[in-house]
Amino acid sequence: MKIMKTNILSFLLILMIISTFASGCVDSSATSQSIQKQEETATITVTDALGRNVEIPESPEHVICSGSGALRLLTYLEEQDKIIAVDSIETRDSVYDARPYALANPQFSTDYTVFGEFRGNDDPEKILALDPQPDVIIKTYSTSGYDAAELQEKTGIPVIALNYGDMVNNRESMYQSLRIMGEVMSKEERAEEVIAFFDETIADLNERTAGVLADEKTTCYVGGIARAGPHGLQSTEPTYPPFLFTNALNVAYADMELSTAEVAKEKLIEWDPEIIFVDLSTLQSEDENSAVYQLQNDESYSQLQAVKSGNIYGVLPYNWYTQNFGSILADSYFAGKLLYPDRFEDVDLEDKTVKIYTFLVCQGDEKLGREVCDQMINAFGTPAFTKLEV
Structure with missing residues (x-):
């Protein structure tokens, strides 16, 4: 009888040890999952070209580019592989094409579904049907199609508006767009490299011809x-x-x-x-x-x-x-x-x-x-x- 009690006590002690160990594993696993979930949902707030403060996922993995030139800028930042769909200009069959970014990336016309018409005429229903869903929509020429706020409201997806700019009267707007996109995509260093490349090339042209x-x-x-x-x-x-x-x-x-x-x-x-x-x-x-x-x-x-x-x-x-x-x-x-x-x-x-x-x-x-x-x-x-x- 005494031996039986001893065995029962030993068995109960083993159960307690196993239970404690298992509980520790579960807690550890739950804690790990909680941390992972927090990391997955970490966000940053970016001020876009319209002055809107937009909360976006940190380092988004899936994006779409709406409007003329948006995908070009993303390509400059070497983040074009993050897109999950394209606008109709990329899949248009044309005898002529003078877009270097598209010539360098023929997959734009073959590997991606279309989320809307070119020049920013987006289709919210097509965007909502994308799988996976974009973490961010990057939009140039925001007055074309839905404006940034309206598109964000219709899709529930953060929209970053950019001013495309140009190389003469609005070069700073173009540089600002590269920097904002760099912040969105965690490519700030590459954005500065592109800006420096433009500045240095233009300076070289000017220095060669100044004084004539x-x-x-x-x-x-x-x-x-x-x-x-x-x-x-x-x-x-x-x-x-x-x-x-x-x-x-x-x-x-x-x-x-x-x-x-x-x-x-x-x-x-x-x-x-x-x-x-x-x-x-x-x-x-x-x-x-x-x-x-x-x-x-x-x-x-x-x-x-x-x-x-x-x-x-x-x-x-x-x-x-x-x-x-x-x-x-x-x-x-x-x-x-x-x-x-x-x-x-x-x-x-x-x-x-x-x-x-x-x-x-x-x-x-x-x-x-x-x-x-x-x-x-x-x-x-x-x-x-x-x-x-x-």
Whole structure:
């Protein structure tokens, strides 16, 4: 009987030890799960370009980019693999494409579902049907489609609004957008690298061409500038960045916040530039609406000295689903080499263009950068950076 009591007590003691150990394991596991859950739901508050304080998950894993240029900026930050869907522009079947970020990422057109129409015309129902759901929606040109607050209300997903900016009048807005996106994606360092790349490249262009007297400069003009589609020779840009960055004598220059302008034919003839650059996006029009066709067939243009001397050159389109900043820089070096050959004689234009695309959209892959460069130069049949037959 005594032995039996001893055995019972020993058994109960073992049960207590096992129970305590198990309880400890459960508590430890529960604590671990609680910590993990807290980590998964950790948030930060980001102030977007509209001044809205938006609470978002820290280091989001799934995002979508709405609006012209939003996915381009994400690609600059090397975070394009975080997207889970695209807008319709990425899947559109087109003969022409002058978007380096998309050429470097053909998976955009094949591997992702569409969440809405291009230019920010989002479809909240399609967004809510995505699996997984985006942690954040990044939106440029927030006045297109649903505004940021309305889209956030309809989807329940945080929306970060950005001002896309440009490289001339609104460069700081563009830099602010890169920094905000860097904060959202925990890519602050890369954002600063991209900003430094732009600043250093523009400074190099300016330093090479500063100090040239006006009477020593070659007069120039750019026509065929795209805006929501192709346009003819009279479509120009008064503050054309490649001319500004190289201190060129742009006959159509005007100190104003104006991206594109339609000039009178008579005014262009009066200006009579020595060199005419043609944005090759104009070749999408294969009729009288094309700048090249007009130069070849309009007798009024035959009197221009640029036409007589054959100084007509094609440049890369840059205004394609808003501005492609890398193409602007490549065009700037081409303009520099033509207008100031002695100051750019050390620049290999193809290598420079490859370097630009490699850094901005190819994650340092020079082979891919060379492929993108080749595709861009030959995107319209007639190669960019060459003399045009008129």
